Amino acid sequence: MPRKRDRPEVDEWIDADCYLRKGGNASENRSLRRNVGLRCPDSRPQKNIVTAVGEIPVTSGRSTFVFADLVGFSALTEAHGDQFAVNVVEHFAGRVEAWLPAFGDGSLKLVGDAVMIRCIEPRGAVELSLALIARSAEVARFPLIRIGMHSGTAVERGGDWYGFSVNLAARVSRRAGANEVLLTEQTVLDAGALPRVRLTTLGAQRFHNLATRIEVYRAERPDPPIAKRIDPVCRMPLSEGEALRRQEHDGIEYAFCSRRCERAFLADPDDFVNPTDIRGRF
Numbered sequence: 374m375p376r377k378r379d380r381p382e383v384d385e386w387i388d389a390d391c392y393l394r395k396g397g398n399a400s401e402n403r404s405l406r407r408n409v410g411l412r413c414p415d416s417r418p419q420k421n422i423v424t425a426v427g428e429i430p431v432t433s434g435r436s437t438f439v440f441a442d443l444v445g446f447s448a449l450t451e452a453h454g455d456q457f458a459v460n461v462v463e464h465f466a467g468r469v470e471a472w473l474p475a476f477g478d479g480s481l482k483l484v485g486d487a488v489m490i491r492c493i494e495p496r497g498a499v500e501l502s503l504a505l506i507a508r509s510a511e512v513a514r515f516p517l518i519r520i521g522m523h524s525g526t527a528v529e530r531g532g533d534w535y536g537f538s539v540n541l542a543a544r545v546s547r548r549a550g551a552n553e554v555l556l557t558e559q560t561v562l563d564a565g566a567l568p569r570v571r572l573t574t575l576g577a578q579r580f581h582n583l584a585t586r587i588e589v590y591r592a593e594r595p596d597p598p599i600a601k602r603i604d605p606v607c608r609m610p611l612s613e614g615e616a617l618r619r620q621e622h623d624g625i626e627y628a629f630c631s632r633r634c635e636r637a638f639l640a641d642p643d644d645f646v647n648p649t650d651i652r653g654r655f
Contacts (some may be wrong), residue, residue, distance in 0.1 A: 616628035
């Protein structure tokens with residue numbers, strides 16, 4: 374029986390002596406490309422990586438970077454499965470992309486269960502963020518959102534943005550709570566007047582790996598979205614009419630989006646009860 378061809382080591386695959394030139398057939402070569410994740414180099418001289426990177430067109434400029442993150446996404450994925458979670462993310466990204474033009478020029482990129490939005494106008498970034506919170510709350514069985522932003526310069530390479538401003542915006546978003554929009558003092562200054570936006574200072578905040586404290590503000594509308602019940606298992610927000618099941622535990626009634634979440638809760642309620650959840654709310 375013919376011996377199955379050994380899979381080459383990664384170093385061998387990277388080497389200029391391509392596996393194809395060592396007798397592999399086209400089918401094996403395609404398989405190896407998938408497994409190793411690298412293109413088979415050809416016989417042409419390879420450029421030095423520093424020289425090659427330096428030749429990539431670079432765009433820089435001042436923008437406001439917004440990170441909008443789905444709250445409780447890990448719990449939702451565990452409770453309802455990968456496909457359901459992917460559908461939620463795609464729906465979220467699609468809605469953001471559809472709304473973005475109404476708030477000025479910008480671009481969007483999906484980053485896991487979050488979206489990174491680059492807005493040219495800082496005022497538009499704040500207005501868009503508040504609209505995302507309000508409009509998403511109107512969607513039945515849609516996760517809560519937390520948003521953070523910062524304004525400054527960044528460098529674009531091949532469709533991705535890099536730099537301090539991008540990193541800080543991501544850190545600010547992780548500091549935000551459910552249905553909360555946080556922005557740095559720089560964004561507040563760049564945005565100028567913000568009609569019907571209430572700004573509350575949270576003071577100078579320290580962020581991971583940053584030596585300087587950053588002044589952070591909360592932005593909100595005078596009429597925030599109506600609070601919903603939170604499924605303690607999948608963290609799905611539920612209006613009174615959307616809760617399919619209810620259970621009481623330690624004098625508190627909890628709402629559930631499905632029988633599956635109710636069963637998981639009843640199996641061990643203490644695994645899902647958070648002391649900050651008052652009557653099942655965030």
